[in-house]
Amino acid sequence: MAQTTIEQALKSSTQQLATSGSDSPSVDATVLLCHLLNQSRTYLLTWPDKVLSADQINDFHNLLSRRVAGEPVAYIVGEREFWSLPLKVSPSTLIPRPDTERLVELALDKATPLTGDILDLGTGTGAIALALASELPRHQVIGIDLQQEAQELATWNAHNLGITNVRFCAGSWFEPLPSGTKFALIASNPPYIDAQDPHLVQGDVRFEPRTALVADDQGLADIRYIATHAREYLISGGWLMFEHGYDQGLAVRDIMQSLGYLQVSTEKDYGNNDRVTLGMFSD
Structure with missing residues (x-):
């Protein structure tokens, strides 16, 4: 042989x-x-x-x-690197992608001069929360995910990486937070794909949890919900930012501006596609 x-x-x-x-x-x-x-x-x-x-x-x-x-390589080997952090992944969570590092860069730019906690909604593996916590040791970071399995996975990743200024909760968006909780920055990579999008039957996303991918209202329902309720949880001068689809920049800007956010802008990812829209809350 x-x-x-x-x-x-x-x-x-x-x-x-x-x-x-x-x-x-x-x-x-x-x-x-x-x-x-x-x-x-x-x-x-x-x-x-x-x-x-x-x-x-x-x-x-x-x-x-x-x-x-x-089947995605990340699921086969059970790990994916994000922001130079090795993260355990599972089929219960989205696989962290390089374009999401653009959201981290923008969050660091806005959060660094501010005092106050940071919130990551729809945290999944904890990628965004852990990247921010690793770079901002003087800030406390909270990550929330609807799935208990994701919360446990993100907690495992934090422990494995020795990152102590972060904690994870399970629940629907803001639900686990005590009344009166305020944040300097809220970041989210929520479900934003339209249910009719043909990409859902192509490539790695075929294996990823549909609940973490698809939203009603042409993919905008969760973004609209978060933007609406985030105003109750942001300090004056705090920032809200979303990762979204390459063709959703205008729609997300319209949502945020209609809700009174200031300095609303859309930033491009490394492939020169609209990817992150952000705005400042002022009470």
Whole structure:
């Protein structure tokens, strides 16, 4: 029986993934093999001639078959990096995406000069809350998610990363907060995809929780609800910001301006698409 080296395994799996339609076949193959071997990418590059055992080859084929079927790599390996933080992920939460780091950048810009707590609504893995808490140790950050499983996952991530100025609650939007709670900044990556959007049956989102993706009113219902009620929870001069779809900037600005938010603007992501809209509350 012919032996298979790391280099050969990577080459054949990359070809297989490319044929299956992966957008990043080489990266996918590398991440899966690193996960299987519990080694770094540097290890694969350093030891390309290392022979894999029959069990390793069989296990690698099993991982590949899941990816070929379309399952996101992050769910297969149970982890995704966000803001240089390794986060445990599960099918109960959205997979953190690079474009959401733009929301973190804008939140840091607005929150840094302010005193007061920060709220992350629809926290999922805790990605946004943990990124902000890691950069703003003098601020307290609260993350809320509807799903108890997401709250437990985010809490696990905080503990694993040693981030102590953050806590997570389960509940619907503002529901878990005591009356009178105020924040300097509220950030949210809420469900914003229209139920009829064709992208829902394509790529990784087929495997992600629909409740974290889809909203009524052409994807705007949750944004409208949050913007309406956030006014009760923001300090005067505090900021509200949303991640949203590439074609929703105007609609989100209209919602926020109609509710009295000031300095409303839409910022672009790294792909030059409208991605984050923010505004300041003044009582």
